[in-house]
Amino acid sequence: MIDFQIVPADFYLLLPEMVLSVGAMLLLFLELFLKGNKTVQQWTAFAIFVVALSLLLSQESSGATGFGMMVRSDLFGQFISAVVLIGGGLTVLLGKEYLVSREWHRGEYYSLLLFASVGMLFMVRGLDLLVIFLGLELLSISLYILVGYFRDRLFSNEAALKYLLLGAFASGFLLYGIAYTYGSYGTTNLNEIRTMGSPESMTFHWIGLSLILVGFSFKVALVPFHMWLPDVYQGAPTPVTGFMATTTKAAAFAAMLRILFYGFPADIAEWMPLFWFLSAVTMTVGNVIALQQSNLKRMLAYSAIAHAGYLMIGVTVGTETGAAGMLFYLLGYLFMNIGAFAVVQYFEGKDETRLDFESYAGLAKKHPLISLAMTLFMFALAGFPLTVGFTGKFYIFTTAINQGFVWLIVIAVLNSLISVYYYLRVVIYMYMKPLEEEIEFSPMELPAKVALTVCVYAVLHLGVLPGNFITLAREAVSAIF
C-alpha cells in the first residue's frame, strides 16, 4: 500500500487547481458586491485562467507525484491542462457579450467554468482512478448547470436533463468499472496497477476495464454512446457548447489515454479490433448524420462526434506517435471549434433564431472578416492543407498507416470527403447566396474579437508551422509510456 503522507511540495503541484478553485469562489463573492460591473468579472475570470496557466507551465514536469501518488505532474498532463485552460480563457472572453445580450449575465457563469476546469485538470493530472473519477464528477456537475444555464428556456432545460441523466449513467458505469478494477488489483492507483502487471482476477479486470471504457465513451461521445450529444450541444448556451466540445473532449481523451496506456499497457493490442470498429463507426455515423442537419449547432455537434472518431484512430494505433497525434489534434481542434462556435454565437441573434443555414445567406457581403474567419474554420475542420485540420489529420493518419491500418485510413479520408460537403455548405450560404434580409448585428466586442483572432492565428500557425508543437506533443506522450 502507499504510504500516505502529505508534504508541502504536494501543494505546489496543485497550485493551478488551487488558484482556479479559490478564484471561482472569489468570483461568487464578487457577484455579491460588484453586481453591476460585468467587465471586472470577465477580466478577473480571465486573469485567473491566465495565472493558472502560467503557474502550470512554470511547474517542473519531471513526473513528480504528490499526495501519495494521487496526482502526477508530467508533460502529458501539462499539455492537456494547457489546452483546457486556454479553452476556458477563450470561453470567458466570448461569454460576456453573449450573456449580456440575453440579459443572463451572472458571476456563476465564470465560477462554473473555473470549477469545470479544475475538474478537468484533476482528470488529466490524476494518477489514481478515484481522483480521475472525482475530477470527472466535478466537471460533469459544473457542466450540468452550465448546459441548463438559461433556466427559463425549454431547450436549455431539456438539454440539461438529458445530460444529467445520461451523464449520471455514464458516471455509474465508470465507478462500477473502477470498483471491479479494485476488485482485481486491490488498488485504484494506476502506478501500482502498471507495476503489478497481471491482475488477480482476469474476469474482473476485463469487466472493470470495459466498464471504464464505456464511461469514457459516453464522455467523448463514441457511437453508440453518442445519443445525448446533439441535443445537449444544441440546447446549451453557445459558448458553453464550444467549451464542452473542445476542452471536455481533450480531458476525457487524455484521461482515457492515461488509464489505458499508462495503467494497462498490455491490453491495448488486445482491444485494438474493438477500437478500430468504434473509430470507424463513430466517424461514419457522425459525418453521415451531419449531412442531414439544417441547424448549425447540430451540424457542429455531429461533426464533434465525427472528430471523436478521427481521434479514436490514435487510440487504435496504440503507439506513442498515435497518442502524440491525438494531443496535437486536440490542441488544433480547440481553436478551430471554439472559433466556429464563436462565429455561430455572433450570428445566431438574441433569440437564437438564426441558426439554420438559410440565415447565413449572403452574410459575407456585410461581414467580410467574420465570414472569412468562419470559412477558415470550416476548411480547417474539413481538413484542408495550411490549416491545423490538415496537419492534425496528417499526424494521426500517417501514424496509423505506419502501423498498417490502411483500410481504417481509407474510411477516414472518405469520411473527410463527406464532411467537406457539409462544412462547405456554410461557405456556400455565406458567399454564394444573396442576402435574404437586412439584419443589423451590433459590432463584436473587443474580448470576443481577441478570442476570434487568437483562434484564427492558432489555426494558421499550427497549420503552416507545426514543428515545435509536434516536438512538444511527442515529448508529452513519452510521460505515459
Next chain:
Amino acid sequence: MIGILSLHIILPMLGILALIFIPDKEKSLMKVVAIGFTLATFVVSVVMLAKFEIGPSDMQFVEYAEWIPQWGISYKIGVDGISLFLILITTLLTPLSLLSSWNSINEGHKGFLVSMLALEVGIIGVFLSMDLFLFYVFWEVMLIPMYFIIGIWGGEKRIYAAVKFIIYTMFGSLLMLVAIFWLYYLSSEQFGSPTTDLLMLYKLELPYNTQFWLFLAFTLSFAIKIPLFPFHTWLPDAHVEAPTAGSVILAGVLLKMGGYGLLRYCLPLFPEATVRLAPYLISLAVFGGIIYGALVAMVQPDMKKLIAYSSVSHMGFVVLGIFVLNQQGLQGAVIQMVNHGLSTGALFLLVGFIYERRHSRLISEYGGIAKIMPFYAATFLIVVLSSLGLPGLNGFVGEFLILVGSFKYSIFFTTFAATGVILAAVYLLWMYQRVMFGKVTNEKNSGLSDLSLREKWVIVPLIVLIVFIGIYPKPILDRIEPSVTNLLNVVQANSNGEKLKISPDVTPVSPERN
C-alpha cells in the same frame, strides 16, 4: 535569398496583399495592380526560360529550405523541361484572362482578383514542388479559389457546379493522400527516417503489388483532373458555369496538372505498374477520351460545353502520349499540354468575348457573325484550326508526335486515335460554320461590335504563339527532350524486366515545317 522560382510564388502573393489594402471603391486600380503583378510574374518566368539550360535533364534552379523537419518535410522546388512550359503558360494565361474579364465581373472585384492570384500561386506551386507534401498542399489549396470563382462569379447553376467540382476532385485527391501516407511510411521503412522529398522517393524499391495500389490511387486523382472518362462529368458543368477567366485557367492550365502529375509522380514512382497497366490506360484514353469526347462534343448546342468536351478529347491524346512510353509520345504529350492550353484558352476567351456582347453561348443564337465581326472571325478561325491540328499551327505538332509514338506502340490504337483528329475537324468546323457563316439570322446580332483594343491585346499574343510553335517548335522540344529521355530511362531501369516496347534511345523527331 529568394530564388527565381520562389518569386513565381511570392509575386502573386504580394499582389494579394496589395489588393487587400486597396479600398473597395478603387476598382480600376485593383485591376491594374492585379494585372501588374501577374505580368511581373510572367516576366520573371520569361527570365527563367532564358536562363534555363538546355542539356541537363535534372531539376534546375532548385531551392531548398527546411519546413517541418520533425516530419522530414521541406520546401523544395525546382523546374525541368516537363514543368518549364507549363509554368510559362500559367503565367501567360493569368494576366490575359484578367484582362479579358476587365468588364465582366460586376461585383466583388477584390475577391475575384484575389481568388485569381491565389489560383495562380496554387497552380505554379503544383508545377514547382519537388516535395510530395508541398505538392499536396498546393494541389488542395488551389481548389479553394477555383471553388469560389465558379461558385460566386459563375452562371446560373454555379453552386451545383462548384460543389460538384470540389467533391469530385477531393475524392481523387483524398485517396491519393492515403497513397502519399503509404509512400511516406515506406520511406521511413527503407531510409530510416520518413521523407517526402520526391527525388528520395524515386529511389524507393516497391514490390509490384504495392506499386499497383499506389499507382491506382495517384492515377485516379490525376484522371479526375485531366479528366478521363468516366471521371469527366464535373468538367462540362464547371466550364459552363465558370466565368470566362475561370474557364480559361481551368481548361488552359488546371487540367494540365493531371497530365503533369502522371509524368512527375506515376511514371517514375511506380514504373513497373506504369508499364504493366499502360495498355488499360491507353485504351481508356483512346476510347473514353479521344473518341468519346469528340463524339459528345459534336452534339453540344452550347459553345462552352462543346469546347469542354473537346478538352476531354484533346487531353485523351496527352494520356495516350504518356502511356505509349516512348520519346515521341512523351514529348508530344508535354507539348500537347502546352498547345491545348494555348488554343483552348484562346477558344474560351473568344467565346467569352461574344458572350459578353450577347449573353448567350448557344450556337443556334448565332450565324453570319463573320460579316459583322471580321477580325473576331479571323482570329476564331486560326484558333479553331490550331485546335483541330492543322499543320503549320501548334496543335499539329503535339498530335503528330503523339500519333507517331503511338504508331510505334500499336497500330490498332493509333488508327482509332487518328479518327479523333478527324472528328475534331468535324465538330469544330461545324460549330464555326454555324456561328460564323451564312446569313445573319438573328436580329440581335446585327449590331455587334468587333473586338475592342483591349480584347485584341488579349487574343493576339496567343495567336502569335500558336503560329510560332506551329512553324518552329524546336526551341520548345529541345528543352523538353532531355527531361523526357531521363524520365524514360528511369522507367526503363526500374520497370523490373517489364520491357518497354520501344527503347527510349531513338533520336527524337523535330517536325520542322516550312
